[in-house]
Amino acid sequence: MPKGYVPVIFQETDPYQLFNKQKDMVVLNDKPWNIEAQAHLLDDFITPNSSMFIRNNGRIPTKINVENWRLTIDGESAKTQKTYSLAALKSKFTQHTYQLTLECGGNGRSEFDPPAKGNQWTIGAVHCAKWTGFRLKDILEDAGIKSDAVYIGYHSADSHLSGDPAKEPISRGCPMTKALQDETLLAFEMNGKDIPLAHGYPLRLVAGGWPASVSGKWINRISIRNIVHDGTKMTGTAYRTPCKPVAPGEKVKDEDMCIIESMPVKSLITYPKSGAMIKEGTSLKIRGHAWAGELAVDQMEYSIDFGANWGKCSLDKPVNRLAWQHFSVDIDFPQTGYYEVWARATDSQGRAQPMLVPGWNPKGYLNNACHRIAIKVS
């Protein structure tokens, strides 16, 4: 072991206090910090900070000086390079507010067999907070976009786990079409307040419906690229799935892996918490949220007999495009015993959630299998 390395084997910080998270949040990793919610913690229409998952690739930046914070727009396909202070952004660009669903590409990874490498997220790496900021397209257009622009790539103030200043922990992005959508924001507020540090203070890219890694935190530079952005975790196998379906455990070459774009249709039962015992003859009210990446959710169903029969739930429209939708239904049980309530969403193109874990992929992304809760009737 080289000199200067000290094994960090004891965490002296309490993440719940440090990040203002409620006690039922689950710490998957403390270096870097990765913390997920449980289904019942996500019952709010607008997710509060206390229930929001944290996913980090590197070390959270420290000593942020808002006065000196700068955002630079550059890149091969930028007509001019421009740099803005936060005050300049606020005085120059119109502010917009959207509720946007952000789900980690690896949410549900823990269910893949053979197991996939990385943090073993179960179901809690999703949230839908209210973000306020500037349309990315307004800022990009202010710098000028050349006709050969293909992609944007972000750069941010976090640092690599190894401490190597030459390395970026993550530098991802999205095609111009996503970058130029009305709802793609450079946000400075979350739920009406400054963005919490762990979620990207003071400036975060928010690209709802895509893997949350596109929504870079602590943004200080955005490059308009004439190629698909080739920053850290854009290449190799990161945030990619096989372009063609593969057998479980199959080896896939890097060139046969394709970048994940819109996330698939999914839903969560957020009430009641799994494990509820009810009396015979009482009906059970369930509720939750459903989302479908770039699309809307068209239909929401439930089953109490493992998919033999499906009943309809009532489903609200989203408050805006790319926000999750709320569903609810009252369920009657035919007799006493053990039940599982399964929930299944169908998107606007007719694709439903699978009951089984979907296609295996080497990094364990995009598990949108139906969520279920256990119920006992006695």
Next chain:
Amino acid sequence: MDQKSHLLKLLQSTLNFLFVALGLVIITSTFLVYFMIDPTLSVFESKEDVLVSTITENRNSIENGIHVSTGLIEAEGLMVVVNNCTNCHSSKLVIQNRMNAERWNTTIKWMQETQNLWDLGDNHTIIVNYLTTNYPPQDKGRRQNLSQIEWYELGN
């Protein structure tokens, strides 16, 4: 008569002041004496804090077959894993991942090529053996049963 009562009042307030001053001196000196005996004021700390500092002191202690500070299973190769695999990332990441030797080799190679992990030399085999023995992949199938259900009465 007026002069006399004025004097009395003056005397009374002087006495009051002296009493307060004396009280303050007694409180301060009591605290100072205590501080000399117990400079960390440990008597005011909660039991939890004492527990935490005890754990910190015993970084490499083993309880019930688990290396307390990392949560790793005590077995051959434990300290090699602690010393080589918990510098950049947490042991929690190691424990979560279940891979066979081939996939651990690939992962270590990736860490060496892209994440500044050093050459492990002979430790490479020790680490991979430790991981595949103590954290082998588990068969999960296409969907597992719900487990660890915490049952509770749901009122209306």
